[in-house]
Amino acid sequence: MSASYPPFSRKITNIVMLTLTGLCTLLVLSVLLTILGYLLWKGASSLNVDFFTKIPAPVGQSGGGVKNAIVGTLKLLALASAIGVPIGLLGGIYLSEFAGGWSAFTIRYTTDLLNGVPSVVMGIFVYTLVVLPMHHFSTLAGGIALGIMMIPIALRSTEDFLRAVPRSLREGGLALGASKSETIFTIVIPAAIYGIITGILLDIARVAGETAPLLFTAFGNLFDSPGWMQPTASLPVVIYNYAISPYDAWHRQAWAAGFVLLSGLLVVSIISRLILARGKKLSHG
Amino acid sequence: MKPFDLRQLSKAHEVRFAVDVETDEKLPWPQFTVADLNFFYGAHQALKGINLIVPNKRVMAFIGPSGCGKTTLLRTFNRMNETIPGTRVEGSIRLGDKDLFSFPATTLRRVVGMVFQKPSPFPKSIFDNVAYGLRLDPAIRRNEVADKVEQSLRRAALWDEVKDKLHQSANGISGGQQQRLCIARALAVEPEVLLLDEPCSALDPLSTAKIEDLLFEIKDLCTIVIVTHNMLQAARVADYVGFFLNGELIELNRAKQIFQNPEMQQTQDYITGRFG
Ligand SMILES: Nc1ncnc2c1ncn2[C@@H]1O[C@H](COP(=O)(O)OP(=O)(O)O)[C@@H](O)[C@H]1O
Ligand SMILES: [Mg+2]
Numbered sequence: 001m002s003a004s005y006p007p008f009s010r011k012i013t014n015i016v017m018l019t020l021t022g023l024c025t026l027l028v029l030s031v032l033l034t035i036l037g038y039l040l041w042k043g044a045s046s047l048n049v050d051f052f053t054k055i056p057a058p059v060g061q062s063g064g065g066v067k068n069a070i071v072g073t074l075k076l077l078a079l080a081s082a083i084g085v086p087i088g089l090l091g092g093i094y095l096s097e098f099a100g101g102w103s104a105f106t107i108r109y110t111t112d113l114l115n116g117v118p119s120v121v122m123g124i125f126v127y128t129l130v131v132l133p134m135h136h137f138s139t140l141a142g143g144i145a146l147g148i149m150m151i152p153i154a155l156r157s158t159e160d161f162l163r164a165v166p167r168s169l170r171e172g173g174l175a176l177g178a179s180k181s182e183t184i185f186t187i188v189i190p191a192a193i194y195g196i197i198t199g200i201l202l203d204i205a206r207v208a209g210e211t212a213p214l215l216f217t218a219f220g221n222l223f224d225s226p227g228w229m230q231p232t233a234s235l236p237v238v239i240y241n242y243a244i245s246p247y248d249a250w251h252r253q254a255w256a257a258g259f260v261l262l263s264g265l266l267v268v269s270i271i272s273r274l275i276l277a278r279g280k281k282l283s284h285g
Numbered sequence: 286m287k288p289f290d291l292r293q294l295s296k297a298h299e300v301r302f303a304v305d306v307e308t309d310e311k312l313p314w315p316q317f318t319v320a321d322l323n324f325f326y327g328a329h330q331a332l333k334g335i336n337l338i339v340p341n342k343r344v345m346a347f348i349g350p351s352g353c354g355k356t357t358l359l360r361t362f363n364r365m366n367e368t369i370p371g372t373r374v375e376g377s378i379r380l381g382d383k384d385l386f387s388f389p390a391t392t393l394r395r396v397v398g399m400v401f402q403k404p405s406p407f408p409k410s411i412f413d414n415v416a417y418g419l420r421l422d423p424a425i426r427r428n429e430v431a432d433k434v435e436q437s438l439r440r441a442a443l444w445d446e447v448k449d450k451l452h453q454s455a456n457g458i459s460g461g462q463q464q465r466l467c468i469a470r471a472l473a474v475e476p477e478v479l480l481l482d483e484p485c486s487a488l489d490p491l492s493t494a495k496i497e498d499l500l501f502e503i504k505d506l507c508t509i510v511i512v513t514h515n516m517l518q519a520a521r522v523a524d525y526v527g528f529f530l531n532g533e534l535i536e537l538n539r540a541k542q543i544f545q546n547p548e549m550q551q552t553q554d555y556i557t558g559r560f561g
Contacts, residue, residue, distance in 0.1 A: 166405070168401060168403060168405035169405055169407060169408075171365060171368070171401065171405075172401070172405050172406075172407060172467070172470075173407075173417075174365065174368060174394065175363060175365060175394055175398065175399040175401075175471070176394065176395070176398070176417060176418035176421065176470065176471070176474065177391045177392065177393075177394040177395035177418060177421060177474065178391065178417075178418075178421055179391050182421065186417070187407055187417075190408070190409070191407070191408045
C-alpha cells in the first residue's frame with residue numbers, strides 16, 4: 001500500500017462526518033442532561049425523605065410528599081404489565097411463528113392502528129368501558145388503559161426479535177426430532193429472550209409517563225389508595241396537577257416528581273440495555 | 286433382514302453399479318431405497334427420476350456442481366424439505382423396509398440425523414447443545430444424560446478440547462469445534478443415519494481433517510451420507526459416490542471406480558475439473 005492511501009479527499013470526508021455524528025450525539029445527550037439537570041435544580045429543595053414517605057400536605061401547609069403517587073404508578077405499571085405483557089408476548093409469538101397470509105396481515109394492521117390511537121382516546125375508551133359501569137375512577141381502570149397501550153409495542157418487538165433468530169437454529173431443532181412448538185419454546189424464544197425482555201422493559205417505560213389516559217381512569221388521589229378499586233394518584237398526573245396549580249411549593253414538587261420519574265425511566269432503560277448486551281455476549285461467546 | 290446383492294438391487298432400480306468382481310461383497314440391507322424420486326420447489330423441479338440405494342453402515346458421498354440437487358436429496362431423507370411451503374415429492378423412498386413417509390417426521394428425524402453446511406450451535410452451553418436431543422425423549426432418564434453427552438463428545442473427537450468448559454456458551458468455540466459439536470449433537474440420539482451437507486465447506490484444512498477422521502470412527506455406528514464439493518474428500522471418506530447433474534443422478538458407483546474409471550463422460554468431465 002502506498003503512503004498516499006487512502007486519498008486525501010476521503011480522509012477529509014471521514015473527519016467531517018465523524019465530527020458531524022459526534023456533534024449530533026452530543027446534542028442529543030446535552031438535551032437529556034439539561035432536562036435532568038433542570039429538573040434536579042428546580043426540584044432539589046423538595047427532594048427529601050418526606051417526598052418519598054409522606055402523602056401530600058394539605059394546601060397551605062409546607063412539606064408532604066408524593067409517596068401515594070409513586071406507589072400508585074408502580075401499581076398501575078404492575079397491572080398494565082399483567083395485561084399487556086402476556087397478550088403482547090403470545091401475540092408476538094403467534095405472529096412470528098404461526099400466522100400466515102391473511103391472519104398475519106390483519107393482526108399486524110390492527111396492532112399498528114392500535115399503536116396510533118391517541119392516548120387520550122384510549123383514556124376515554126376505558127372510561128366508557130370500565131369507569132362508567134363502576135361509577136368511579138380506579139387503579140383497575142388506569143391499569144387497563146396502560147395495559148392496552150402496551151400491547152402493540154410488546155407484540156411487535158417480540159415478533160421482531162423472534163424473526164431475527166436465524167432459520168438455521170430452527171432447522172437445527174427440527175433436525176433433532178423436536179416438533180415445531182418444541183423448537184420454538186426451547187430454542188427460538190430462549191435465543192431471543194434478552195431482546196424480548198428489553199423490548200418489554202422499554203414498553204413499560206414508555207407507558208410509565210402517560211398522563212392523558214390516567215386523567216380519565218385513575219384520576220388522582222390526595223391520599224393512599226388501598227386495593228385496586230379506588231382512584232389513585234400517579235406521578236404523571238401529580239406532575240400535571242401540581243404544575244398547573246398556583247402554589248410555588250407544588251411547582252417545586254412537580255419538578256421533583258418529574259426528576260424521580262425520569263430517573264426511574266433512565267434506570268429501566270439502562271438495565272434493559274445491559275440485559276441486551278449480556279444476551280449478545282452469551283450468544284457470541 | 287437378509288443381506289442383499291448389490292447387483293440385483295441395483296438392476297432392479299436401474300442403478301449403474303459397475304461390478305467389481307473382487308470386491309463383490311454381500312451388503313447388509315439397504316438403508317435407503319429410492320425409486321423414481323421427483324422433487325419440486327413450486328414449479329421448479331430440483332430432482333428428476335432419482336433411483337438409488339444407500340447401503341447400510343457405509344459412507345456414501347454425493348458430488349456435483351452447485352444447484353444440482355444434492356442438498357435437496359439429503360433433505361428429503363429426513364424430510365426437512367417438508368418445512369418449506371410449496372414443495373412436493375413424487376416417487377418412493379424406503380427407510381429399511383418401511384415407507385419413509387409412514388413415520389411421524391419427529392420420529393424419523395431422530396433416526397435420520399443431519400448436520401448442516403454452516404455450523405449452527407444453539408445459543409446454549411456446550412453441554413446443553415449435546416443434551417438437547419436427549420432431553421426431548423422422556424424415555425431417557427436424567428442421570429443418563431451426562432454420560433451420553435460425554436460419549437457423544439468423545440465420538441465427535443471434541444471431548445478433550447471442551448471437557449473443562451462444558452457449561453460455557455457454544456458460541457465461544459472455534460468454527461471447526463462448533464461443527465464437531467453439531468455432529469456430537471446429532472450422534473447423541475444414536476441415529477441410524479447421519480446426513481452431512483458439506484460439513485467442512487466453512488472450515489480450515491486442519492478442522493476438515495479432524496472431521497474426516499471422526500467419520501471413519503463413526504461409520505460403524507451409522508450410515509453416513511455426505512455431500513461434498515471436495516473431490517479429494519469424497520475419495521478419502523466415501524465407499525460409494527453418486528454424481529449429480531441438473532437434478533439427475535448421472536452415475537453411482539464405488540468410490541474407486543468413480544474416480545479411476547467413471548462410466549459416464551459427464552462424470553469424467555466433472556472430476557477432471559472440466560466444468561462445475
Ligand atoms: N428453498 C428453495 N426454494 C426454491 N428453490 C430452491 C430452494 N432450495 C434449492 N432450490 C433450487 O433447487 C435446485 C437444487 O438446489 P440444491 O439442492 O440446494 O443444490 P446443491 O445442494 O446441489 O447445490 C437449485 O436450482 C436451487 O436453486
Ligand atoms: Mg447444497
